[in-house]
Amino acid sequence: xxxxxxxxxxxxxxxxxxxxxxxxxxxxxxxxxxxxxxxxxxxxxxxxxxxxxxxxxxxxxxxxxxxxxxxxxxxxxxxxxxxxxxxxxxxxxxxxxxxxxxxxxxxxxxxxxxxxxxxxxxxxxxxxxxxxxxxxxxxxxxxxxxxxxxxxxxxxxxxxxxxxxxxxxxxxxxxxxxxxxxxxxxxxxxxxxxxxxxxxxxxxxxxxxxxxxxxxxxxxxxxxxxxxxxxxxxxxxxxxxxxxxxxxxxxxxxxxxxxxxxxxxxxxxxxxxxxxxxxxxxxxxxxxxxxxxxxxxxxxxxxxxxxxxxxxxxxxxxxxxxxxxxxxxxxxxxxxxxxxxxxxxxxxxxxxxxxxxxxxxxxxxxxxxxxxxxxxxxxxxxxxxxxxxxxxxxxxxxxxxxxxxxxxxxxxxxxxxxxxxxxxxxxxxxxxxxxxxxxxxxxxxxxxxxxxxxxxxxxxxxxxxxxxxxxxxxxxxxxxxxxxxxxxxxxxxxxxxxxxxxxxxxxxxxxxxxxxxxxxxxxxxxxxxxxxxxxxxxxxxxxxxxxxxxxxxxxxxxxxxxxxxxxxxxxxxxxxxxxxxxxxxxxxxxxxxxxxxxxxxxxxxxxxxxxxxxxxxxxxxxxxxxxxxxxxxxxxxxxxxxxxx
Amino acid sequence: xxxxxxxxxxxxxxxxxxxxxxxxxxxxxxxxxxxxxxxxxxxxxxxxxxxxxxxxxxxxxxxxxxxxxxxxxxxxxxxxxxxxxxxxxxxxxxxxxxxxxxxxxxxxxxxxxxxxxxxxxxxxxxxxxxxxxxxxxxxxxxxxxxxxxxxxxxxxxxxxxxxxxxxxxxxxxxxxxxxxxxxxxxxxxxxxxxxxxxxxxxxxxxxxxxxxxxxxxxxxxxxxxxxxxxxxxxxxxxxxxxxxxxxxxxxxxxxxxxxxxxxxxxxxxxxxxxxxxxxxxxxxxxxxxxxxxxxxxxxxx
Numbered sequence: 001x002x003x004x005x006x007x008x009x010x011x012x013x014x015x016x017x018x019x020x021x022x023x024x025x026x027x028x029x030x031x032x033x034x035x036x037x038x039x040x041x042x043x044x045x046x047x048x049x050x051x052x053x054x055x056x057x058x059x060x061x062x063x064x065x066x067x068x069x070x071x072x073x074x075x076x077x078x079x080x081x082x083x084x085x086x087x088x089x090x091x092x093x094x095x096x097x098x099x100x101x102x103x104x105x106x107x108x109x110x111x112x113x114x115x116x117x118x119x120x121x122x123x124x125x126x127x128x129x130x131x132x133x134x135x136x137x138x139x140x141x142x143x144x145x146x147x148x149x150x151x152x153x154x155x156x157x158x159x160x161x162x163x164x165x166x167x168x169x170x171x172x173x174x175x176x177x178x179x180x181x182x183x184x185x186x187x188x189x190x191x192x193x194x195x196x197x198x199x200x201x202x203x204x205x206x207x208x209x210x211x212x213x214x215x216x217x218x219x220x221x222x223x224x225x226x227x228x229x230x231x232x233x234x235x236x237x238x239x240x241x242x243x244x245x246x247x248x249x250x251x252x253x254x255x256x257x258x259x260x261x262x263x264x265x266x267x268x269x270x271x272x273x274x275x276x277x278x279x280x281x282x283x284x285x286x287x288x289x290x291x292x293x294x295x296x297x298x299x300x301x302x303x304x305x306x307x308x309x310x311x312x313x314x315x316x317x318x319x320x321x322x323x324x325x326x327x328x329x330x331x332x333x334x335x336x337x338x339x340x341x342x343x344x345x346x347x348x349x350x351x352x353x354x355x356x357x358x359x360x361x362x363x364x365x366x367x368x369x370x371x372x373x374x375x376x377x378x379x380x381x382x383x384x385x386x387x388x389x390x391x392x393x394x395x396x397x398x399x400x401x402x403x404x405x406x407x408x409x410x411x412x413x414x415x416x417x418x419x420x421x422x423x424x425x426x427x428x429x430x431x432x433x434x435x436x437x438x439x440x441x442x443x444x445x446x447x448x449x450x451x452x453x454x455x456x457x458x459x460x461x462x463x464x465x466x467x468x469x470x471x472x473x474x475x476x477x478x479x480x481x482x483x484x485x486x487x488x489x490x491x492x493x494x495x496x497x498x499x500x501x502x503x504x505x506x507x508x509x510x511x512x513x514x515x516x517x518x519x520x521x522x523x524x525x526x527x528x529x530x531x532x533x534x535x536x537x538x539x540x541x542x543x544x545x546x547x548x549x550x551x552x553x554x555x556x557x558x559x560x561x562x563x564x565x566x567x568x569x570x571x572x573x574x575x576x577x578x579x580x581x582x583x584x585x586x587x588x589x590x591x592x593x594x595x596x597x598x599x600x601x602x603x604x605x606x607x608x609x610x611x612x613x614x615x616x617x618x619x620x621x622x623x624x625x626x627x628x629x630x631x632x633x634x635x636x637x638x639x640x641x642x643x644x645x
Numbered sequence: 646x647x648x649x650x651x652x653x654x655x656x657x658x659x660x661x662x663x664x665x666x667x668x669x670x671x672x673x674x675x676x677x678x679x680x681x682x683x684x685x686x687x688x689x690x691x692x693x694x695x696x697x698x699x700x701x702x703x704x705x706x707x708x709x710x711x712x713x714x715x716x717x718x719x720x721x722x723x724x725x726x727x728x729x730x731x732x733x734x735x736x737x738x739x740x741x742x743x744x745x746x747x748x749x750x751x752x753x754x755x756x757x758x759x760x761x762x763x764x765x766x767x768x769x770x771x772x773x774x775x776x777x778x779x780x781x782x783x784x785x786x787x788x789x790x791x792x793x794x795x796x797x798x799x800x801x802x803x804x805x806x807x808x809x810x811x812x813x814x815x816x817x818x819x820x821x822x823x824x825x826x827x828x829x830x831x832x833x834x835x836x837x838x839x840x841x842x843x844x845x846x847x848x849x850x851x852x853x854x855x856x857x858x859x860x861x862x863x864x865x866x867x868x869x870x871x872x873x874x875x876x877x878x879x880x881x882x883x884x885x886x887x888x889x890x891x892x893x894x895x896x897x898x899x900x901x902x903x904x905x906x907x908x909x910x911x912x913x914x915x916x917x918x919x920x921x922x923x924x925x926x927x928x929x930x931x932x933x934x935x936x937x938x939x940x941x942x943x944x945x946x
Contacts, residue, residue, distance in 0.1 A: 255698035306661035
């Protein structure tokens with residue numbers, strides 16, 4: 001590599017001086033994006049090659065690969081430098097983001113080469129989330145395409161302020177100024193509302209290197225910078241140090257009783273010894289006694305530094321809380337509006353419970369309202385019941401416990417979150433908070449004097465939610481009904497929430513789409529929770545086909561309170577019984593979204609009670625449940641007695 | 646006016662953040678300690694991240710039994726000096742079958758002693774997160790990998806289906822048996838590593854510095870004859886040449902370079918004018934096209 005750097009070394013006196021000069025260089029993180037085959041990987045390969053970042057052995061490997069997989073005839077195919085996965089080289093496409101590093105005499109660069117295919121949008125978003133500038137490639141023959149727009153919108157939502165429109169393959173349109181002017185005008189008109197601070201169009205040929213690092217001799221009409229000149233000089237720094245102090249607590253360091261340090265990375269602002277701070281969620285105030293670092297305490301720390309703070313007072317702080325400056329506090333709320341980009345094949349469903357994570361905090365969250373979906377072609381706000389993979393929308397989100405945050409527009413670190421699927425643990429979405437919702441700030445929990453334990457004790461029972469799940473016609477209601485009769489006869493206080501009955505009242509507004517099923521279960525789970533709170537033994541008899549909602553219901557209840565009862569009758573048997581005549585109609589197509597027919601039933605993985613119904617009477621099954629409950633009840637009473645003392 | 650963070654300051658902070666994130670969210674993390682320069686930097690960062698406490702996890706060395714002797718001495722000295730909890734795992738099946746790089750080739754040897762050995766160790770202790778020192782600038786399949794890289798219960802990487810990784814918000818959730826490989830040095834380059842070693846005065850294995858060493862020229866590489874398990878082929882002679890190593894692994898698979906760089910400054914100076922990449926000295930990457938990706942999918946670090 002690196003004749004350029006070798007020469008540089010000759011002019012500086014020693015390696016240490018050279019390294020010191022490296023340290024003073026600023027860093028630019030950027031990504032390349034745009035539609036498939038617009039030449040993103042080729043452009044990066046060209047940049048790396050022209051800035052002498054490619055070693056001889058890598059170049060030799062590239063020449064070998066080009067003969068095998070190349071798409072550029074006799075020439076070296078630069079895309080193969082960055083398409084590092086076998087599947088990518090075989091298919092000639094980019095699947096996932098590749099990070100490459102290079103430096104010039106003026107600046108250091110980290111570039112994320114991101115895929116153009118719509119199905120890999122999540123990987124483009126990954127690359128964009130840490131970038132300050134986006135190079136949007138446009139094929140001069142094709143002009144602005146749907147993916148050009150989608151990527152520009154995502155870049156804008158993720159807070160990128162600087163765009164280069166790389167109008168590539170200009171050699172294939174005879175270096176035409178007309179083509180360049182038209183695409184430039186199209187892009188500027190479209191991007192007007194996206195809030196970019198700079199949009200710089202550059203005509204280029206990545207394959208032949210025109211206007212990438214050297215000025216093209218074939219476009220006398222173009223007087224702007226080459227791509228590299230622009231990347232070396234564009235000013236992107238946002239002054240995070242000048243913003244209000246935010247310190248998300250990541251880890252509590254407690255090696256012994258004498259030391260309690262709060263470790264984390266300063267998200268914005270600065271902090272000095274003696275400064276006053278406030279714990280965001282509790283409002284408790286203290287002062288910074290020490291800023292601990294390996295090698296000696298610091299006087300001051302600034303945005304970006306990973307430090308450990310010791311406070312003057314014993315205030316309660318744990319991971320997920322944020323230490324802030326008293327003069328400018330973040331929002332603390334359990335409801336807010338946000339832009340959401342959806343990544344998963346399973347659509348976002350309002351009412352379904354997800355895990356929300358900020359940089360250090362985590363909470364259960366549901367989308368209470370999908371306000372609209374954004375059409376990536378014309379920015380139209382479209383009504384939607386769900387958000388499909390790669391779609392972007394605005395949602396209201398409710399979390400089970402309050403979260404401390406800023407609006408994303410004010411702070412890219414404390415205003416962002418991801419959503420995680422409860423079952424698969426996949427990262428299914430990313431969110432940028434727009435603003436808190438007022439109602440959350442004004443409605444506080446009312447603390448009540450009669451406790452749930454007092455209410456249960458009066459009934460001399462421990463509250464339970466027995467959640468019956470299974471296909472339509474599996475026998476849920478029959479078993480539930482018999483069980484309630486027996487419990488009632490034994491003096492227990494019970495109530496049955498039955499799927500059909502609830503749909504006549506509380507849930508009469510809901511249908512049978514996936515979205516409505518999720519909301520149906522959410523409401524029933526909340527009612528069951530209130531009833532258990534009142535001390536009742538609640539029997540819920542609902543098909544409840546999705547694992548995610550049953551898990552959500554489970555997590556609403558107290559420990560050991562939720563009992564999942566899987567009424568397991570094979571589909572064929574249910575369809576044969578067909579007590580309500582529904583299966584016949586569903587199988588003929590007269591009813592849509594029928595569980596087991598054209599809507600899935602996700603069987604429980606670890607139900608507390610598994611009732612295989614074939615060959616067993618309802619009485620036998622009720623006995624199984626009673627036995628299970630009696631065993632647990634005995635255990636609980638022994639515990640209540642204080643272990644027999 | 647407050648001082649601006651330097652490039653190394655930022656890389657250090659990012660790595661420390663990653664260490665703490667793992668300590669806060671996983672139940673049983675481990676750091677893979679392979680004794681090379683990247684491991685030395687990783688170790689230094691781990692000590693910094695939890696200061697004044699010690700790192701709240703053990704360090705695991707998967708010993709192939711073919712590491713340079715100086716590496717093993719250095720490893721044990723570091724563990725003594727810093728007082729960290731060192732676990733050493735050797736694949737006993739491989740030892741029993743006498744798997745070695747000479748008779749079985751680099752592929753089989755690396756697979757059995759390193760990849761399988763690592764899987765055995767992870768299963769034995771039930772670690773749910775493992776730090777490694779891999780960098781994205783090393784190799785093009787590594788350039789594609791996430792900082793938090795998910796592994797299924799068989800320890801396999803699925804490069805076509807990685808979790809999105811947004812901002813610094815890491816998804817650390819795994820089901821029982823699954824795990825995450827964590828790479829705090831993802832965004833460091835080879836130059837950054839050396840520069841940081843120089844700045845922080847981090848101890849490294851002396852093999853990185855030039856010295857007269859007994860080497861044999863074989864298959865176009867200079868191999869240090871570290872013990873007499875390496876039999877000489879007809880015509881081969883052991884010569885004392887002034888050499889050093891840019892990267893360290895199993896001694897029969899790691900080529901030395903002729904060099905007189907015996908200080909850190911000289912090493913960095915040499916590196917800046919190098920015309921080949923550091924992994925060229927490793928036989929295992931040259932076996933076949935896409936070989937690194939293949940090893941990673943099978944569970945190699």
